[in-house]
Amino acid sequence: MMRSFGTLVLVWMMLVAGRGIADEAYRLLPLEPDGPAPREMMKQYLIRQVETAYEQWQNDYEARKTNEEIAAYQERLKTRFIEAIGGFPERTPLEPQITGTYQGDGYRVEKILFQSQPQHYVTAALFLPDAAQFQPPYPGILVACGHSANGKALAVYQQACALAALNGMAALIFDPIDQGERHQLLTDQGKPRLAGTAGHNMVGVGSNLLGRNTATFEIWDGIRGIDYLQSRPDIDADRIGCMGNSGGGTQTAYLMALDDRIFAAAPSCYLCSLYGQQVRTGAQDAEQNIFGQLAFGMDHADYCMMRAPKPTLMCTATHDFFDIEDAWTGYRYAKRLYTRMGYGDRMSLIEADEKHGWSLRLREGGVRWMLRWLADRDEAIFEPEGLQVLTDEQIQVTPHGQVMLIEGARSVYDLNRDFAAHLAAERQAAWQEGPPEDWQDQVRQLAGIRPLNELPEPAVHRLDVLSREGYQVHPLVLSPEQGIQLPALWFVPDQITATSAVLYVHEEGKAADAQPDGPIIQLVREGTPVLAVDLRGTGETQQVGQRYFNLERHGTDGQDWYIAYLLGRTYVGMRAEDLMVVGRWLASQLAEDASIELRAVGQATIPAVHAAALEPQVFARVQLDRPLISWTNTVQLGYATTPLSSLVHAALTVYDLPELRSVIRTHSQLDVHQPLDALGQPAND
Structure with a gap:
């Protein structure tokens, strides 16, 4: 039955540790x-x-010379980006509510609740200038949060918003999912079951199978935040900016690349190079990785170049874990492309002698950039010493501190379940009489x-x-x-x-x-x-x-x-x-x-089938012994332990x-x- 194996030519090795090996x-x-x-x-x-993909990226970059070639590249990447995250839902009524106000020293805060999708609530705070000093309509800045447990309530995030308001600009800061008041999975006691990166990664599992990404929800929340800003008579709809730090830098980078309404942008402590990052620190949490982007040529620098020649400021930190040398390399690529288009002054970078975080000089730099390009004021403004902001309780938007405690509230897991059910019905029809x-x-x-x-x-x-x-x-x-x-x-x-x-x-x-x-x-x-x-x-x-x-x-x-x-x-x-x-x-x-x-x-049953x-x-x-019953079950459960290695993007x-x-x-x-x-x-x- 069995043919000869031939001559045995190699020496047996027994020295290196393995996993799960009995002998x-x-x-x-x-x-x-x-x-x-x-x-x-x-x-x-x-x-x-x-490394091979990066070589191709560099070659493609150097071949991109004319404005026509740049425009075609921008359109191609935007299309691929949106496809890779599964597209966006239709716009539905925001149903905004102002749930409270706060009077600060030289600025005012309105606490905002809106629905980015039906019954999917977003908590936000709008920092407004003193109307006696600055006349509306004001330039509007969307401020995205990093991975702070208390979301928009983190002091340095509020300080950036307050600094903008003190200088005549409105700033809307919103909680990302699984932070602040927007934890998507709660215990029976109403406490967060998962938070921050843990929550983002869990959302990413089911989203992946649907062809979505945790970023799909974050980006859409940001887009709807801009919709809200533009809906207000006291905001100048034609003067919109976006800034944020760390995970907020990620969101800012995505939004500025995809939403043409954003004129000025200042992502902080994020932009470096995905190609370099894989060699150095490795991947970050789910929303910071877009399916196939290294293959179709979308690195961090591209988020800047996709929006050229709109004004973009990279805010960086010398001692960040997002590599500073990669940041400068990416900046040079973007700067060169802006210069090719005749707008070299609109692409800039500042570097603070700090670790990762929205430190003082980065906050000031971001607000100055907004002031220059949104308010036509090129001024060296500084943050007042001891700038007071709201406590977590004062900035709370919802009655009980969590959107999922609002009657009828729907989580991202609910939204994914709805889409999974829709896809299951489509598959049933397609496979009813056998495989398509x-x-x-x-x-x-x-x-x-x-x-x-x-x-x-x-x-x-x-x-x-x-x-x-x-x-x-x-x-x-x-x-x-x-x-x-x-x-x-x-x-x-x-x-x-x-x-x-x-x-x-x-x-x-x-x-x-x-x-x-x-x-x-x-x-x-x-x-x-x-x-x-x-x-x-x-x-x-x-x-x-x-x-x-x-x-x-x-x-x-x-x-x-x-x-x-x-x-x-x-x-x-x-x-x-x-x-x-x-x-x-x-x-x-x-x-x-x-x-x-x-x-x-x-889990070996999945490649086996x-x-x-x-x-x-x-x-x-x-x-098949102990196979996963279905990928749909992974989406239905929401909280699941399906390994990442058992997923296929958009399979469902x-x-x-x-x-x-x-x-x-x-x-x-x-x-x-x-x-x-x-x-x-x-x-x-």
Whole structure:
């Protein structure tokens, strides 16, 4: 049944730690004693692609010379940006309310509640100049918050708004989702269940599957904030600016690139380079990463260049974790493009000798920029010493301090559930009489899975055979492409009685079920050969120890996953290709009449159903143990523990996991054991 494996040529390696490996002898990497740490494999593989993408970005930039070429580039990137975050909803009535006022020293504050979408409430504070000193209508500035727990109430954010009002400009500051008064998940006691980056990342999981992003909601809230400013008679609708720090710098960058109503912009402590950031600090939370943007050429500098020649000020800090050298490099690219257009004076940068944060000189610089371009006053204004602002209680907009305690309030999770239900109805209609004609092309495109006949044969490294009672273990390392190594264990019974072989993949790697009394050895003792393999980023190459938000909820490889996300790639797709290539190779080692059964456990079932559905000739039988019941369930639950590596951006616009399982049933035997929901609890298939 089994062909010869050939001469054993490589020395067995047992020195490098792996994850979830029961037997030290089952550790195969690195193949070279001084080779890179196996857990860094995926990061290094992806960083090489980032470097290639950056070279292309630089070439494209240098080729962009004329105003016509720049205009075409701006339109292309805006279109791609909006597509990558799933587009925007229709405008609906804001239903604004002024829930209270506060009289400060030289300025006045109105506490505002509006609906960016029906029953989706936004809490904001409008800082207004003293009408006795400055006559309306005033220039209006939208101020976006960074990741402060108390949102708009943070003192330095209020001080920036008050400084604007003291100098004759209105400033509307609003709470982002999961900050201040806008926590989207509350406990039974009305307290935030998740806050700040933790909340943003959780929103990002379900949003990703819908083709959205946490940024989709943040940007739309900002756009509606500008709508509110322009609706007021005391605001000059033609003089709109935007500024914000840290996460507010992110929002400012997005808004200034996409909303043409923003004339002057001053993002602070954010703009650097995504290409450089992946090498240095790695990805930040969900909204700071747009699907595919490094592949289609949208770096931080592009947020400035997409709006050229409107006035843009980069506010930076010398000791920021957003790398200052990357910030200056990005600034130079933007400055050169502005100069090509004849408006070099409209692109500027200030650098404070500070750490990350909206420090005094950055606040003053941002407000001065607004004063220059929105009020035609080029003045060296300074923030008054000891500028008093509101307490958290004084700036509170809602009766009980949280929008989700308002009767009928809808969270971003509710909005995602609505969209998921809409997409489910569309899919049901499309799949009612079987898979749509072009389903394979659509699935391949979304997951990034090439046809098997376009994938090369793997290179195979064979290591010393291990003898066990009743069977042998042939250690292998398969390389489906440069930079990727898939450690594998080929368990061969002394007496082969089965007419098929099993390709076994487990979410924790090849050795997770290879204990003496485990499922793999049970199959082997029954006479079935088993090839257990680590899909990329699992087992020995599972990333561990990275700094990332909420590892226990989203997996230990969130930063590596986000590099792939920025490149427009999916772990599901890459792992599905691994399975297809390994399955084809395994078939070449068997007798012509032998078949292959694919067994997958846990999150490995997700690439498995993709591989089996798209390449039905490879696997005669498929067994799924503890599979995720559906991606829709991830969206429905809201709070979920589905790993990032198990997501496919926008998958639910075309298909869900049950659709792939239905396809498999048309050509192969499919067994599903112990399906789980998105919290790891038992579910019904």
